[in-house]
Amino acid sequence: MADLFEVTDLHLSLPDMTAKPLIGAAPRIEILKGLSFTLPEGKVTGIVGESGSGKSTLGRALVRLLEPTGGSIRFAGQDITHLPEPALAPLRRDLQMIFQDPMSSLNPRHTVGRIVAMPMKRFGRGGSRAEVAAALERVGLPAGFAARYPHELSGGQRQRVGIARAIALSPRFILADEIVSGLDVSSQAQVLTLLERLAAEMGLTIAFISHDLSVIRRLCAQVIVLQHGRIVEAGPCERLFDAPRSDYTRALIDAIPLPEIDPGWLGREVVQT
Amino acid sequence: MTACLEILGLDAAIRRGPRLLRNVSLSVAPGEVRALVGESGAGKSMIGKAVLGVLPRGIEVTSGDILLEGQNLGALSPGLRRRTVGAAAALIPQDPLTALNPSRRIGPQITDKLVHLLGWIRARADARARELLDEVRIRAPERVMASYPHELSGGMRQRVLIAAAFASEPRLIVADEPTTALDVTVQKQILRLIAELQARHNTAVLFVTHDLGVVAKVSQSVSVLFAGKVVEAGPTEALFRAPAHPYTRALMAATPRYTDPFASLQPVPEAVLAGLRAEVAAEDAAREARNG
């Protein structure tokens, strides 16, 4: 199968504002230190790693909310590494994103209907009342929710709105950045099975960022493990879980508390790498 | 052994509004970790807040008793109650980002309670704080005590909060989702730490979480909550071996499990939810009947 994304030697550094001297430029901290990988079309790829390893930064570079400082990103054959905003505009529809915190990613002053309709209108994908209702329907929300404000929804419902907004544009790619880490297990199960179903139906390519390997195991075809801005391991999901090659991956897997009685688990030291 | 915390038929409601806690009873013995699980909005935090006497304005306990070391908190004057609870119990809050005052150094934030509530002298409180930071494996306690919260990582801040909770040697700790903001490797370290300290000091812990994985690893007993009602309770081992209530089984099936990816992650079935709603309605009717 063709690759939708081809990333080679991706570097990204950001100015470190906390260390900015009074005069002159802030020193830059390198966050992504040369990543190469591909995302196969129509598959879900998991990106894991501990907090601060650069997962979100990588994701935001893929959808070009951030501009890489080195290397290249090719999307559907086109080099988008340094595309300026106007040239990027027609591609935006295909590069969608669902955010971690559904409260802060939905404008509190807009209704759900408006939140879903606005991007549809901008990209000429409809946006009428009926079309918004249909989009909400697809994520299992009643049409009446269009008139509500984000704070009037539960966390799981908000996250569905985020999904509805993204898929209403029929994009080719969706970045899902820790979209269930704020939800309780039953809402989490609902949202993830929904995303899984939609991805299969629409043939979506998804980059799924999470630090929960159990969730990754269920959803993803391949996994990329990040640590300190580098890829420590990548490969098909099953292989990675059955025979992790790096100690770090093993430590991550070991640290997952399974819902099973295991008196020795707490006592086993976390392998620090 | 007598319980450290005993809650008997606790009911709480929004003033002139809906019930939030429905006839909740549970107990925690010294040295025991009792997990309180349930989905978001089930009222887990509300129970912790009722025990600590910090219910949000507009929410009140309508009936039931809370016994802390055999003492009925409801019978105490507000001031005495605050002192009693303050001396015997402590909280590990959920969010290490917001639970520390960003404009004060770490040291005084740990020792505040010792100095103000328990009347320790400053030097003794500082020594105790250093000792505790050492216990939670912070390498340079002196430096951390002189730091501001933003100079520490999330994991370190959570350790500071744990140290602060254990500082006054409380007999009861309410841990309200103390690890949800952390990633799995840090989470495991923090869980170990709480377990170690708790075992060493023989503390009773009320552990609020929605993660059954965490429950299985740290607790000895569990209460499963739905809409403010305890639907199942028992020793952790028994509950995981043979969950009796369909809701408990559904929560287990919803919890993701990399060892069995396709059997896990199932949303709670509508039939189970309907059953739960009926149970809650029955409880409400029973209360109506009791109150005449």
Add this chain to the structure above:
Amino acid sequence: MSADTRAQRRRAGVRLWLPGLWLGLLCLAALAAPWIAPHDPLAQDLMLERLPPAWVGGAEPGYWLGTDSLGRDVLSRIVWGARIALVVALIAASAACLLGSALGLVAGYFGGWPDRVVSRLVDVWMAFPPVLFAILLVAVLGAGLHSVILAIAIIDWTRFARVIRAEAMVQARMDYVHSARIGGAGRIGTLLTEVLPNVLPSVIALLALEMGVAVIVEAILSFVNLSISTDDPTWGSMIAEGRASIHFAWWVLVFPLVALFLTVLSFSQFGEGLKDRFDPVLR
């Protein structure tokens, strides 16, 4: 809806209608001044000097709030003074608001060099004590209503710029701003549809507060004789004149002061009330 937000809503309600009532009355009085003012505010009559208010012994019928040392009717002067006060409040505060908010928005949202320029400008501006600055400006521009309005706008835009810049900066980092970009919105579009609605409540609250400030500044300038011609009835000049006779004709000082105080208080409370009303979480 929880009890807490309901209580907050009730508070917001009182905050809105009580000041709203006073401000509405004031506006009406200002608009209808020629018809409702019982006397000509400039008409002097030394026979009638320092008449006490109607309910005090020795009052003359028809002079409800008494007269000043030149025998001018205090009530009529307050009503006419409201005209000047409100005109200044509306125009000067709006001008300061437009200028300051626009600069603040651009600085906070775009960051980089626009931010540096605006921030530096604000710093320099705020280094001057505002009242002194105003007196200086009016002295240079020449006394008169125009100068007063201009001076207030020129000085007080920084108040808006500073607050709105900080808020826009917070907003710019919110995920829904990113998600608008993901949804195809341009930079300016995002600024207008995502950032602006979220800072608007602050803008409005500040605007109301600023109107109060403008009323005070105008009063101060009149007080030091730098506003419009000394004859014209302004609250500031009335207060200035009232000072001289405080011991034997307190009403000349007290009534304009009360009007000024109530107006300024009303503007600030009204602003806070509006802010709450605009918050969908409390609605």
